[in-house]
Amino acid sequence: MRNVSTKTVGRLSQYRRIFMNLYAQGQTHVHSQQLADAAGMGAAQVRRDLMALEAVGTPAKGYPTAQVLEQLNDFFGVAEKQHLALAGVGNLGRALLAYLGERRPSTPIMAAFDADPEKTYKEIQGCTCYPVDWMEDLVEKFKITIAIIAVPGDAAQGVTDRFVTGGVRGILNFAPVPLRVPSDVYVEYLDITMLLDKVTYFAGNAQVPTSSDVES
Amino acid sequence: MRNVSTKTVGRLSQYRRIFMNLYAQGQTHVHSQQLADAAGMGAAQVRRDLMALEAVGTPAKGYPTAQVLEQLNDFFGVAEKQHLALAGVGNLGRALLAYLGERRPSTPIMAAFDADPEKTYKEIQGCTCYPVDWMEDLVEKFKITIAIIAVPGDAAQGVTDRFVTGGVRGILNFAPVPLRVPSDVYVEYLDITMLLDKVTYFAGNAQVPTSSDVES
DNA sequence: ATTGCATTGTGAGAAATTTCACAATAAACT
DNA sequence: AGTTTATTGTGAAATTTCTCACAATGCAAT
Structure with missing residues (x-):
């Protein structure tokens, strides 16, 4: 497994939650665009991140929910409980x-x-x-x-x-x-x-940055 | 005031806390290196960030504690309570x-x-x-x-x-x-x-990134 | 079977962020 | 007053991160 940046790891955690919901709802496949909407980011970003997982999707169907969820669980070490x-x-x-x-x-x-x-x-x-x-x-x-x-x-x-x-x-x-x-x-x-200081600053400021990053 | 990135705003908040401590301890001046140590980052980073504030330090004495603290308080809008x-x-x-x-x-x-x-x-x-x-x-x-x-x-x-x-x-x-x-x-x-998922991932992984970013 | 189409995977480029490195400079010392 | 010294302020390089754009691909419809 390639070195994965901390930012990518954070987003993979978000995707994992989304995949858990999709799986629970019985959705078998999902497109990068739908994931992007659910996570609040761009579709290209999602695909890049999933590359790190070595997840594979197919054109016209997207990513297989159950399979990618399992890869995400493995990635976060669900097996070896910490x-x-x-x-x-x-x-x-x-x-x-x-x-x-x-x-x-x-x-x-x-x-x-x-x-x-x-x-x-x-x-x-x-x-x-x-x-x-x-x-x-x-x-x-x-x-x-x-x-x-x-x-x-x-x-x-x-x-x-x-x-x-x-x-x-x-x-x-x-x-x-x-x-x-x-x-x-x-x-x-x-x-x-x-974090509250950041919110305070931008709340009192017309110059709100376009897309705010997720913690960390 | 120039546009300041969210990352810089976050670090300025950290510096503010450090300056509050320094001021309370009666330290009149501080060098970028001491700030860097207290905030866990590099000295060049600190100076860059303080540039956004238009804070001025002098060689051989560093940044004047009281003055920069006031600039930081203004920056975060202490005046206009939200x-x-x-x-x-x-x-x-x-x-x-x-x-x-x-x-x-x-x-x-x-x-x-x-x-x-x-x-x-x-x-x-x-x-x-x-x-x-x-x-x-x-x-x-x-x-x-x-x-x-x-x-x-x-x-x-x-x-x-x-x-x-x-x-x-x-x-x-x-x-x-x-x-x-x-x-x-x-x-x-x-x-x-x-965030806990991130910690879990890197805790179970030899490849710990060199310097972890603060929140967000 | 073949065609059409929307989507993936990814190289390449753009943008953002950090780090380097050094000239300018203010204090301290002689 | 001049010299030394350590530190600031900041272009410029390096690095990291994100976005674009498109060829390759697999399914669906015919």
């Missing part, structure tokens, strides 16, 4: 536990961590909250490879180091600070405040 | 109310909306929740220009249309669907599921 953990059980952390518990029952959050002794050893949204001192051990024990960081900025590097020591390979970071990690660990940044 | 509203008071919506109430007291959420009659006419996290039928009127009355959408995907376009009719100019959309809006309304997309 385990998640969360650091930071504040407002955001609790919402994420609930939200992901609903929307992603296939990849449950195995453990949560928080520095506040009030919160530890309790079950929150169906997930037990442990003290941060246990992080390295539990991450290793539960074979957790993906971490979500929802702690204040000044605590983010600390929990990152513990996660990485425990064996985490990918991080979704809500804290507004860059994380120092080994070069083989992937970090995706999600800074809500920054 | 009002926010939220659609969707589920797990995510409630967390956002709490989170933004804490972190952004300067731009309070004026109103929340939800389709569930159980939730309406109640105060949630210091914000009253109204039925969706009132959206157009209340958005106009409160002069709301920025909306946060945290409803399920199939309800997103509906609340978008009501927001736009009421006068909203910018939207932060958590729903995983593209929104159809007039060309002068800005939409920023934030799809948590997609």
